[in-house]
Amino acid sequence: MINSDEFFVKLEEQIEKGFPFVAYRKPGIDENPEYVKALLQQDAATHKVADYSESGFVFSPFEVEKGAFIIPPESSEEIQTEYYFEEDHKDVKKVDPPFPPNQLRKQARVEHEDLVQKALDTIKEGKLRKVVLSRTESVQHQLKVIGIFKNMLKKYNTAFVYLWFHPATGAWLGATPETLLQVERNKFRTMALAGTQAFQESTDVEWGEKEKEEQQIVTDAILENLQELNSGAGSIKASKPYTSRAGNLLHLRTDISGTFHSNSFNLHDLIKALHPTPAVCGLPKEPAKKFILKNEGYDREFYTGFLGELNLKTETKRNSNRRNQENQAYVSISKQTSLYVNLRCIKLEAGVANLFVGGGITAGSNPSLEWEETVNKSHTMKAVLVK
């Protein structure tokens, strides 16, 4: 454990040297949200994932076939610090930087609404049931990359918060509420997260039919894909859908977990079965992906890809006996995979932050409400770009 000033200086030094690194904090109060970890690669080499038997921190684009990056622990220094979430930072201010100019915003609105309308027409023709459509927005920012990362850590304690830097990808940051996959031995967990409304003081809210359906499509598709993969072996459980908060937003969420018989378990197959879920792509998967690539009109790059620890050896210290006066601790070492969907993310370029926002379109969608939803989602990122 090093102090946080030293930790952030080390990240800055990596950027100066042009060496890849990732710094991140996992979500959840019971999983020590105050620990921020980093893997600092000791050279500028590019490592790519071949078959997911590798170990390290993986960073995959939406189109996995373009190749996922990995930072391997054996070429990296691992550091850790404590950095606290600040209660008084948790309200997400509606920050609206004066950029892009109004004219461009109007144009962006028209373009997004036209795109949604095109999806609605395709849904009506029966070619798609759901498609997730997104856009990117460029915003000027006053803070340096480390300052933006600190803001994310302070504001979003229930998200997976990260800063990734690689000379081949540039700097990406995010605070994502969505787990793609967690695996320990032959147990796994995932979630179906979809449906959005603005948070207004309470998580005890009603959901419309459109949001319920949009989320149910994600749950059903995940369960179906997992069952096919598992061919009846082991068990898969799903919770009831419930409301989950992510900054200034609320989503509908179903937790899914299961076990595989160890001999039928292959991490790569599991990832292929899940990514991209209809929470970021659509249903049926292939036509939805084609629609996105053909019509969105920009390259998603790493937005709606996934990232996180892959087969990473993790030490957990536990007290062997709480009443033991000597407070003896034992260390258990396990291989962990914790992957998250890259949502609510920013790609930083000199002076400009590119934000990525999208939403699920089904037969019940309304183009202007879909635009509003992307605007609401953009506040998650805009709020960390200012002092």
Ligand SMILES: C=C(O[C@H]1C=CC=C(C(=O)O)[C@@H]1O)C(=O)O
């Ligand atoms: C695609 C995004 O969110 C997904 C995750 C949660 C809720 C969503 C929705 O309500 O449409 C999206 O499926 C995004 O934030 O850019």
